[in-house]
Amino acid sequence: MDPRVEEHARILVEWSTEIKRNDMVVIRATPESHDLAVAVAKKASEKGAKIMTIFQSEELDRAIFDGADDETLQKMSEHYLGAVEKADVFIGLSAPMNTKALANVDPKRLVMTQKANKPISDRILDKRWCGTVHPCKTLAQQAGMSLNEYQDFVYGATLTDWEEESKNMYLIKEHLESHNDIRFVGPATDLYAKTEGRIWIASDGKHNMPSGEVFTAPIEDTVEGSIFFDIPFMQMGKVVEGVRLEFEKGEVVEYSADKNEQVLKAILETDEGAKHLGEMAIGTNRGIKDYTLNMLFDEKIGDTIHCALGRAYKDCNGTNESAVHVDMIKTMIEGEIIAGDEVIYSKGKFFFE
Amino acid sequence: MDPRVEEHARILVEWSTEIKRNDMVVIRATPESHDLAVAVAKKASEKGAKIMTIFQSEELDRAIFDGADDETLQKMSEHYLGAVEKADVFIGLSAPMNTKALANVDPKRLVMTQKANKPISDRILDKRWCGTVHPCKTLAQQAGMSLNEYQDFVYGATLTDWEEESKNMYLIKEHLESHNDIRFVGPATDLYAKTEGRIWIASDGKHNMPSGEVFTAPIEDTVEGSIFFDIPFMQMGKVVEGVRLEFEKGEVVEYSADKNEQVLKAILETDEGAKHLGEMAIGTNRGIKDYTLNMLFDEKIGDTIHCALGRAYKDCNGTNESAVHVDMIKTMIEGEIIAGDEVIYSKGKFFFE
Incomplete structure (x- = not known):
């Protein structure tokens, strides 16, 4: 593993969210941010925290928009809230596979979902929470760089003396x-x-x-x-x-x-x-x-x-x-x-x- | 998408777990079972259910075993239990990336974790739950087949008139x-x-x-x-x-x-x-x-x-x-x-x- 991934994880765990023994930590990861999730899980476990990882993917989100009617979108995800209520720390690891997967969803329906799940996002804001980016090909392309260049860019911005x-x-x-x-x-x-x-x-x-x-x-x-x-x-x-x-x-x-x-x-x-x-x-x-x-x-x-x-x-x-x-x-x-x-x-x- | 993935999802949603409006559905998926997770999420959303997906990976599990001391392993994941308690349906989509990732973990520590999280697995058994396999290269190799052959094998066993x-x-x-x-x-x-x-x-x-x-x-x-x-x-x-x-x-x-x-x-x-x-x-x-x-x-x-x-x-x-x-x-x-x-x-x- 790129040692910068481990250093990124260390900063998230020690600086951003100050994880300590008995913390319940929710990681939200995509398949593309799997390596960083692994590094965060290891580092947080070393501190004595318990890890639960939520699977995020734009195609999964899109499938829900494609399948659900408005009544369904307007309901809150009680199970997600159940997890968040018991969490002390929430860490989001962004690394999309396809930033355009939701491009053709009616913005009204996007807002509908955000509103329905506002109790969840509000609870997350009450926790120690942090959002970050794991350099992946999709984001490198969007930034107009090779993956190597984009990694240098992200770690140049992230791995510093905070x-x-x-x-x-x-x-x-x-x-x-x-x-x-x-x-x-x-x-x-x-x-x-x-x-x-x-x-x-x-x-x-x-x-x-x-x-x-x-x-x-x-x-x-x-x-x-x-x-x-x-x-x-x-x-x-x-x-x-x-x-x-x-x-x-x-x-x-x-x-x-x-x-x-x-x-x-x-x-x-x-x-x-x-x-x-x-x-x-x-x-x-x-x-x-x-x-x-x-x-x-x-x-x-x-x-x-x-x-x-x-x-x-x-x-x-x-x-x-x-x-x-x-x-x-x-x-x-x-x-x-x-x-x-x-x-x-x-x-x-x-x-x- | 292979239409057999959609038929597999339909069977899981309609036959195995009988998903209906307002059900809180937890899907546990790996990066390799992403396609089946997408198909299940869509089909369950069509029924009016709310979806939450948990990220499973053997390397994530391994990272926890590598990082955590025994005291940490013996604690229950309260946030995971929080999600499961609010769920009506639990669907596990097995498709490992590496079946050997936990091979060198002390079996005593595996048992320790299972015991600590027994309240979670017990609660899952009280729900409508189903475990299945999504055909992936790792399992095809283990079965001694090409991916195509293994897909035929799994769907031959699964896509039937239940x-x-x-x-x-x-x-x-x-x-x-x-x-x-x-x-x-x-x-x-x-x-x-x-x-x-x-x-x-x-x-x-x-x-x-x-x-x-x-x-x-x-x-x-x-x-x-x-x-x-x-x-x-x-x-x-x-x-x-x-x-x-x-x-x-x-x-x-x-x-x-x-x-x-x-x-x-x-x-x-x-x-x-x-x-x-x-x-x-x-x-x-x-x-x-x-x-x-x-x-x-x-x-x-x-x-x-x-x-x-x-x-x-x-x-x-x-x-x-x-x-x-x-x-x-x-x-x-x-x-x-x-x-x-x-x-x-x-x-x-x-x-x-």
């Missing part, structure tokens, strides 16, 4: 929370928002692995100025590039995109909340150097910031409501992040560097 | 239970036992698929006479051939084997119960024509009988106790099965044929 990373992220959080506003300055960009009473969250790999971002929900109607997002992102199956947004009293008043502007337009027209920012965040993972059109990785790229149109996180004390949450990313290597009168970050360096 | 089979098996059961004894007569064979008060069970595919046997536990000390088992069987990793046993007052008083007699000796010397018969049975599945050294299939071969040394089934009102239960099979195409004064079977035909 204790050290966490220390730095909490330092950034503390400094941001000691001020009442935030400002992103850079090429074609000067964006300001008030953040008083909002919480900055240091996402240090306890729930997502890899992680590396410090984020908050700005006060919705205080966002002012303009921003240019130079990193492309995927939405509705299309790559959107070169987005410019201009805000007045929190609302987008002008917008453009160099490519697929109609997708940006559709996002903004979703609902009222989609015209406001739900998130402002700083990417801190310098192990991620390139975008791969997978937001789990892209929004964490080191020396970037990102903003999301739409839904805010309640954990940040955010209040913006929307059906969407669309992240857009900007390189900051030539920019500055300012909070109150303090320069938090300038051209590749945080204040403590 | 309602019709069941009717015949229950007819055999009724006639056997209307008498107080059983006698197997054939080449080098005349074996007699009393069966008063014992139950004959018609195994018609409700729990094992394929199935096809009618079996009981004879009254231990009434077995008299001799029998020659002409079909080889696997025990302790060795193939035992041409077993002859002679009984007096229920106990084996003479024995021999044409090949690996020392294995037969070891079985008989396990304990007192191993010298007595725990089971006498009639194989009725004419879709199985050849032995493959897999007892799940071999003991059901049509036109055979089998006897087991050792532990009796409580469901038959059997009382013989032993650490072992070793089945041995005899072709009956030239033999007769007699109960009381009735010839139940003679040279290829049951009384109703």
Whole structure:
């Protein structure tokens, strides 16, 4: 076995979920993430935990959508809840065989299932939980890489000193929370928002692995100025590039995109909340150097910031409501992040560097 | 998908476990049985059931044995029990990737785990449950066949009219239970036992698929006479051939084997119960024509009988106790099965044929 798989498992078990004796651990794995499941099962067993593994596959999910009527989809899976209720830890190992297996399922029926099983996902969020990616051919292809390259990419982002990373992220959080506003300055960009009473969250790999971002929900109607997002992102199956947004009293008043502007337009027209920012965040993972059109990785790229149109996180004390949450990313290597009168970050360096 | 996979799934869902609306169904699958899991999930969803799939793999099991200390192995998996308690139906789809993955685990530690999780296996037995085999390369190799041949073999045994089979098996059961004894007569064979008060069970595919046997536990000390088992069987990793046993007052008083007699000796010397018969049975599945050294299939071969040394089934009102239960099979195409004064079977035909 690739020793990096074992190191990945060690980080999930020791850092992300802090597994200890007598923990009941649910692993959700796909056939493609079998090797990582084996490594996690071994490492967690060494800690004295009991393992149960749930079989995830897009084709299995699809079979259920193909077979079930709406009445069936609207029922909760009591047995799944039964397992989750007795669990202390939940670890999801994503490695699809076919990311398109659900492409032709009616989105209404997808939402129906999510709603029916919300008690399960809510219970999982009460546990020590973590989601990660195991590099597989399907994801390598989606990222436009060979499997070897993609393994290097994933492990470059994941196998790091999270204790050290966490220390730095909490330092950034503390400094941001000691001020009442935030400002992103850079090429074609000067964006300001008030953040008083909002919480900055240091996402240090306890729930997502890899992680590396410090984020908050700005006060919705205080966002002012303009921003240019130079990193492309995927939405509705299309790559959107070169987005410019201009805000007045929190609302987008002008917008453009160099490519697929109609997708940006559709996002903004979703609902009222989609015209406001739900998130402002700083990417801190310098192990991620390139975008791969997978937001789990892209929004964490080191020396970037990102903003999301739409839904805010309640954990940040955010209040913006929307059906969407669309992240857009900007390189900051030539920019500055300012909070109150303090320069938090300038051209590749945080204040403590 | 091979239409036989869908027919296999239909039989499991409609015949074996009679899945209906609102049933909570646990499927236990391996990566190799993914296709059958997909077909079962679809068919069960069509009935209105909710599906949860558990990931089984020998390498995952092995990782737990490698990682866990004895204290951990002796704990029950509360989360697994949590799922099973909320389930109505449990379907196990066996298709290993490596049948030898647990070969070097200390048998004491295997037993430790089985004991710890006995509440789970006991609860499963209270449900509608069924275990089956999905033909895969690993099992084909073990059976000494190509995958194509092995698929033909498994589906030949499985895709049959179980309602019709069941009717015949229950007819055999009724006639056997209307008498107080059983006698197997054939080449080098005349074996007699009393069966008063014992139950004959018609195994018609409700729990094992394929199935096809009618079996009981004879009254231990009434077995008299001799029998020659002409079909080889696997025990302790060795193939035992041409077993002859002679009984007096229920106990084996003479024995021999044409090949690996020392294995037969070891079985008989396990304990007192191993010298007595725990089971006498009639194989009725004419879709199985050849032995493959897999007892799940071999003991059901049509036109055979089998006897087991050792532990009796409580469901038959059997009382013989032993650490072992070793089945041995005899072709009956030239033999007769007699109960009381009735010839139940003679040279290829049951009384109703």
